[in-house]
Amino acid sequence: YNDCCSDYEAVCGHHGGGNGTGVVGGPEQHHLSLTNNTAEMDVIYATGPHNGSETWCDLSKAGGVAVRVGGYSWTYNDGGWTGLLHKVTFTNLDHTKSYSYSCGGSNKQFRFKPAPPVGTLPVTVALVADLGEGCNKPGCGNATITTLAAEVASQNIDLIVHAGDIAYTSGDQSIWDEYLREIEPAAANVPYMVVCGNHEHYYNFSGYLHRFSMPGPRRHVTSQPARRVTRGGGAPLPENPQNVMFGFNYGGIHFTAFSTEHTLEEQVDFLRADLHAAANNRAQVPWLVVFAHKPIYCSTNDYFDCEESGPHIIEPLIEPLLREFGVDLFVAGHLHNFERSYPVFNGTITKSFHNPGKTVHVVVGNAGCDEGLTDTWLSQPAWSAARQATLGYAKIVANHTALNFELLSSNTRQSIDSFTITKGQAANNQ
Secondary structure (H helix, E strand, O other): OOOOOOOHHHHOOOOOOOOOOOOOOOOEEEEEEOOOOOOOEEEEEEEOOOOOOOOEEEEEEOOOOOEEEEEEEEOOOHHHOOOEEEEEEEOOOOOOOOEEEEEOOOOOOEEEOOOOOOOOOOEEEEEEOOEEOOOOOOOOOHHHHHHHHHHHHOOOOOEEEEEOOEEOOOOOHHHHHHHHHHHHHHHOOOEEEEEOOHHHOHHHHHHHHHHOOOOOOOOOOOOOOOOOOOOOOOEOOOOOOOOOOEEEEEOOEEEEEOOOOEOHHHOHHHHHHHHHHHHOOOOOOOEEEEEOOOOOOOOEOOHHHHHHHHHHHHHHHHHHHHHHOOOOEEEEOOOOOEEEEOOEEOOEEOOOOEOOOOEEEEEEOOOEOOOOOOOOEOOOOOOEEEEEOOOEEEEEEEOOOEEEEEEEEOOOOOEEEEEEEEOOOOOOOO
16 A cells, blocks of 8 residues: 555545444453553453443452452444444552453453553563454464464463554454454453554544553544545544553553554654653663554665655654654554664664664564565665564563564564663673
8 A cells, every 4th residue: 555645545535345244242352451550451342232331340360259340331333333342441450460350241251460560570562563354365464363362371471562554444344343353362361552553544543443442531532524644744633542642651661652644743742741751760661662553764665655754754753752762662564574773863873782872663564464465675774684574473571671672473483583772781682
């Protein structure tokens, strides 16, 4: 897709092929997310429209008695979707305990650990982007979905971050249902933190805005009139930007998210305030990671994204903030491959990953979808440290002095590429 270019109307300017289907039965599609309180956890699940709007989950500590926790429900009908979405917030969680829960009378039971206290290290986070529902084409994300579930079941990851392009619905709201069923074994057991990409634009991002709960303002989401996404300008922010721009701490890492699909100018004040607060808290939370869908740096053979959008639309507003507040890692997707930079600012690099003073940029758009992987490249720029197109996902493991990044094969779980950013000790890897 050359989004928002000459083929906009053919590719993006329609609402998509909603097929009028939805959920029958349930509960299903459980997925967790963090709030701004580390002693809380949100869960959203879906049921059919005739299951009733009553919302509740039974929550128990390991070996304890279940307590019923109430919530609320809502729906939306864009694309002819039918069903109910439900949210329950678990409160007063004890970070030293593990919990199990089931919702709405379902016999499905899930387990999770609360977020660790702010500053806790080490933590392990999975990073993906451009992950669609399972399919039978080359480059589909089936193996990634399966492997994320296995990693969660083995307690190898604490959190999943998805940097946009979720499910690949093409406007068909039932694909949201199918994808969220598939990702449930992972996302119902660890927090699943997402930001929107260009493939969420259908019905003015309605499916995305209704189906997730990120740690922003807690107002009810209402569908907004459809607006065309203009080249470079982005869509206006929704009335409730809860899922569009947000920040949160997970242990000793602060994450800041923003939308490359909405007007960047409207997000700069939020980003500056969030990053400023995080930078002032480095003694407690030493690592700062920003994630969004479209990258600043990429060298895929894609003129608009790598030679126009990144350097001329996103970079002028965003990269100065990364430098000013010392962001360690910028995570993006959009290009269906993997690429990482040396520490870089304004095209100028340092090859040392020890106290680099510049941000490392990674594209992790190789999680898999029905559009396949992209293995065509421009001449490799000096800032580009590694690039390839293998189905995979990434993990970061952070302690107080090192943040290790590793790209893994979704099929074999073997390491493909890695680097380590270090602070206060000799560099050990680039």
